[in-house]
Amino acid sequence: MIYLDYQATTPLAQEARDAMLRWLDGPDGVGFGNPHSSHKLGRSSAAAVELARDRVAALFPAGGTVIFTSGATEAINLAIRGTAGKGAVAFSATEHSAVSDTARAAGKSHELAVGEDGICIADQDLATDTRMIAVMQVNNEIGTVQPTLEWHRRAKEANALYLCDAVQAYGKMQVTGADLIAVSAHKFHGPKGVGALWVRDGLELNAVQTGGGQEHGIRSGTLSPALCAGFGAAAKLAQEMMVQDAEHIEKLWHRARDLFSDWELNGSADARWHGNLNVRREGLDVARLMSDVRDVCFSAGSACASGSGRPSHVLRAIGLEDTQAKSSIRLGFGRYTTLEQIEEAALKINTAAAAQEV
Template sequence: MIYLDYQATTPVAPEVVAVMRPWAEEKFANPHSPSKWGREAAAAIEHARDQILTALGLDEGRFVFTSGATEALNWAIAGTLERSERRKIVTISTEHAAVLDTCEWLEGRGYRVVRLPVGGDGLIDLDAAAEAIDDQTALVAAMLVNNEIGVIQPIAELTALAHRHHAPMLCDAVQAFGRVAIPQGPDLIALSAHKIYGPKGIGGLWIRKGFEPRPLLYGGGQEQGLRSGTLSPALCAGFGEAARLAEMRSAGDQAHVEKLWEVALSTFGADWEINGSAAARYHGNLNLRRDGLDGARLMADLRNIAFSLGSACASGSGRPSHVLRAIGLSDRQARSSIRLGFGRYTGEAELASACRHINEAALLQRQYSA
């Protein structure tokens, strides 16, 4: 199996597994217990928190663990709106479902939602954003690196527009953390461990001082009085180690991804077209299409290569990607698109081999359909 689905999830780093193992086996105490073992578990969680904050490199903020980025985004949006007298949200049409569905839920409760369109390159028009963001805006929410097509939105500029009108800025940095630089400006930043070679089931929200959302979960208030529920020391420790590795290996990981990008582009021919900007993009995400291709059939034909047709969160719906439709693709073009994701553990030779097999299978499709 050649794994090329890094946007869906990344392999868990062996160093992460080693750090997690003691907390999943003999060190099983509740970190919120006052016992010696509980205090030891709590200390491990605080160490992990510090590792994540160090890797983020942002000022004047704290990090709160959640069950994942979906919870973090739901909490950031709903909790921020609850503490605001304003009734307007500005976001982007290509956001993750965790943002778009939360906005739709709030829309049904009387809030106004503005979904900024994107161009054919997947990027927003900052002039349109400036017109949409005003003194009635309670929150601006945008993804730094798009999970389906990898384009990088101008978050720093969006943040400046939001702050001009005293509106907080929420950045979905799930696909960005550990891959591209995160700007200093946002007030809320959602993260997920399993996108940076960490475990699933753990994420978090970075919060600038003074921008704490109202709690979404009520109970013991274990996480700094903002989020209730017993934390898993194993998952937190795994996230912390993954963040430490991401910071330590940042330059090497980036250089490796650039080599892989060049390998993929040189293997695919001129019959393939990249979806979204090739320049303003994280190069570990290659979303491309070929006229007449049946992407679902291609996946069935290539069971030894793991890739995707779009967001893993929307797989099985049968609907074309909302991101690909937003950049102007027809349903047919969207269904002729595939997403390859690669990273730290992808070998150049195996990627080249996978791309050749994809090319050959696509050619066979064309021959049989002619």
């Protein structure tokens, strides 16, 4: 099996798994304590959580607080709902549904336009009632890297908050400044079920769920030391390997581009994370292709929207017709992908796609 769906999730790093095991020990072990308890086992678990928090914080801008959550979706909900007030949330047309659906549900919202390359230009007009701007750093479907520094500046000028979904960027590139940043551990070789919201110093959030008041009184619920430890280990490893990972992915990208040279690229070729190759082929039946190439894991869109039968809202936002969007595939690769896997997958996909044209 060849795995090329790194935007959906990434393989768990051995270092993250090892870090988690101690905190999964049973009744004869020492790692099962509640990190919010005051006895010895609780304090030991709490120390593991705080070590993880420091490791996760090291990949964020200086001057902020890391709040652990169950993932990026909860982090985004906390950011949008925890700052609720008068005004609207403006979000790019290619945002993840965790942002767009939450913004619509939480109150008034406005959609920001993107170009054919997927870039959301920061000099477009903003509604006067904008209280928050949400533009992700790297798009999960087409890999477009947004001008987040410009959007942060624009938000300051508009006296609005800037929320950045950095799920696809964290651990792979420098995460740029914002007021609020959401990330998820399983997108960079950490465990599923844990994420974080980074909150800049001086910004106060309202709790959106009541309970025990854990996580600075903002996010209630007992933390999992094992998940936090895995998150922290993955963050530490990503920091150590960021340059090496990027160089490896560049090699994979250039080879993949050669192998799929007769496919049309979706999104920007330049302002793009090169671990994401989203391409289309006229007349392609993607459902049939995926059935014919079952030993290669790739995507016809985001994992969150797969099975809906609807064309990708991201591909439609950059101007593709429904038929073009439905003839597109996404290949995602990273640290543990080999050049040989890219070449074998390309041969299988290209062969199956060519067979449809006969």
